[in-house]
Amino acid sequence: MTDETAAPGTAAPGARTTRRTLLRGALGLAAAVGAAGALDLGLARPAAAYGWSRTLQQGASGADVTELQIRIAGWAAASPQQTCVAVDGSFGPGTAAALQRFQSAYGLGADGVAGPQTQQVLNSLESADGSTAHFEWSEFTSHDGSGFGGGNVGSAQVKENVRRLMYKLEALRRKAGDRAVTINSGFRSTAYNAQVGGASNSMHTYGVAADTVVSGLSTLSVYRIAETCGFSGLETYSVSWQHVDSRIEYPYGSQFWWWEDGVA
DSSP states (O other): OOSSOOOOOOOOOOOOOHHHHHHHHHHHHHHHHHHHHHHHTTOOOOTTOOOOOSOBOTTOBSHHHHHHHHHHGGGSOSSSOSOOOOOSSBOOHHHHHHHHHHHHHTTOOOSSOBOHHHHHHHHHTBOTTSSBTTBOGGGTSBTTTTBTOSSSSOHHHHHHHHHHHHHHHHHHHHHTTSOOEEEEEOOOOHHHHHHTTOOTTOGGGGTOEEEEEETTOOHHHHHHHHTTTTOSEEOOTTSSSEEEEOGGGSOSSOOSOEETTOOO
C-alpha cells in the first residue's frame, strides 16, 4: 500500500442540471464546428462567469492571469512530462504554450492569446455555483458526511483546491475523448482518511487529490493521459482507479514528483 492507497468508496456523479446538459451539447458542437460556430449557437455564460476585462497575452500579470492559469493547468504538456503550469499571476511562455494546447482542443485559433472567444470558452467550463461543467462539488466531499470540513486545512481552502483540481480533470476528460469521469474519492476528512487507511498527510485531506475512473478506459490509459495534465502525484495503474494529485504546487509537506510507475 502506498502513502495514498486506500479502498475508496464509490460515489456516482450527482444529477446534472438541464443547463449543464445543454452546455455539454454546446461544447460538443464547439469541437465539431469551431469557435465561431459555438459562439453563433449561443454558448451559455453561467451567471457566475469570470469577468474577464482585457485580452491576456505574454507579459501580462495580475489576478486574471492567475485565474487563466488555474483553468488551463491541465494542458501543461503535449506528451508525458513532469511539468505544471505555474499559477503565479505572471503570463510567461509556459502559460502561453498551455493556452495554445487548450485552444487547439476546443477548436480555437491557437495563438496563445486569451481574447474574447477564448475567454468565452473558458467560461463555458464554469458552472454558476463555481464548480465546472462536468463535475459537481458533491462528487468531491468526504464520504463521512463532513463536506469539506475536518481536513488538514480549512474548508474554504479545501474548496478552492478542489475547484482547481476540477479544471485539471476537465482537461483529462477532454483528452480522454469527453468520456465520463467518475470520482471515487475526492476530499477526505482526517477522520475518514484514517478510517480507510490513508496516510496522515494524504493529499486527499487537502482537497488536491482524486481517485478517478474514466468510462471505457483502462487505468493504464488514464495514467498516460494524466502524465500530460500537470499532475505531480500518480498512483500505480495496477489498481482499478487512478489516483491523481497536485502535491508539488502546495506547501503541504509533499512537494516532490511521485509517479509511482514512472513514465508509462
